[in-house]
Amino acid sequence: MMTYEEAKAKLEKYSQTHVLKYYDELNDEDKNALLEQIEATDFGALHYVEDRDEMPGRGRITPLGAMELPEIEDNREAFTKTGIEALSQGKVGAVLLAGGMGTRLGSSDPKCMYDIGITKHVYIMQRLIENLQDVVKQCGRPVPLFIMTSEKNDKKTREFMNEHDFFGYDRNSVWFFRQEMAPATDYNGKVYMESKCRIATSPNGNGGWYVSMQRSGILDIVHKLGIEWLNTFAVDNVLQRITDPCFVGATIMRGAAAGAKVVRKVTPDEKVGAMCLEDGRPSIVEYYDMTPELMAAKNDKGQPAYNFGVILNYLFREKDLARIVGEKLPLHIVEKKIPCIDENGEPVSPTEPNGYKFEQLVLDMIHELDTCLPYEVVREHEFAPIKNKTGIDSVESARKLCEMDGITL
């Protein structure tokens, strides 16, 4: 473990010596915990807060055509057959991204524990498992499910699953792993302290899943099981279709390195990332990077060129991801509410964003690949994200969509 002097030298290098402000007051155990955390923390990206101009910029954005509904309907039978074949051979696994903090929803429990039921309990996790069970029935065996948590919600998530007997899923086909953490800072790039002996950290973004899978040893299990495709999906879409055989088959039959479920955007400025090519490779242009020119652009059919939004449901050919482990994905600066202590050492729970988190994003993984198939799905049937309590992408809107889809709440 680092000595005090070594820790101080590391912090000086990154202008973060305030981390040791309360060191002398701490007991030995807390002193050691802080030194250990300083040693383990990567402060390398924090300078981007002040040197934003140096952040790696975007490449040249051009359109990428999607496989649209009519084409999917025409080929549904063949795609589904191929998908079921891969699934029944155990070649497809599912990766639930449940490491996020869900701060907008405002519950202190993991998001998967949120109950959207009205007349009975319908937990978010239960909805996901129910959808996955449909595929289990079709392919005749449990689909291996890998659940990514973070150190903030790992224990509660596991306990919740145990308490509910995995909602009837085969527990021997479920693995948990934790994602890595990154420090959080104020608007000047100084890390916040969560307590006198702990730097404020947050999960390092949904793009951290593959490297975290590797570091936690879970990737060895993936390889041992002979899994070739990983379907990564967000926890908060209660209509999420997971390892959808038709989608799996379409991606395989197209020979693509990845597939991305997409929905037709409602308006050109809708707040979803759109599939595109960036310097000729597949990528996603985030809504905040959508310029008026991109919004107005038309493809060769005269339709809006960036019209398909991603819903955080991707199918990755696992062997194509190996090179990502060696290279570090860039960190993105995201404005968030960060619980911390103030200058008097008193705890603060901010109600408004007060600084930055640093996140790796799935879009940077897609950009590492040679090909990605955008695959259109019907929004009303497959996209009911819960980000907020009320309004857009909320518990309310998701409940309405569930009811329209015949799900009793």
Ligand code: UTP
């Ligand atoms: P969001 O981008 O909505 O982030 O996550 P969030 O942290 O859950 O929510 P807010 O912004 O604080 O309200 C989209 C998906 O990515 C996962 C989330 O759990 C969700 O499934 N995620 C996000 C992670 O697994 N790890 C992260 O570090 C961030």
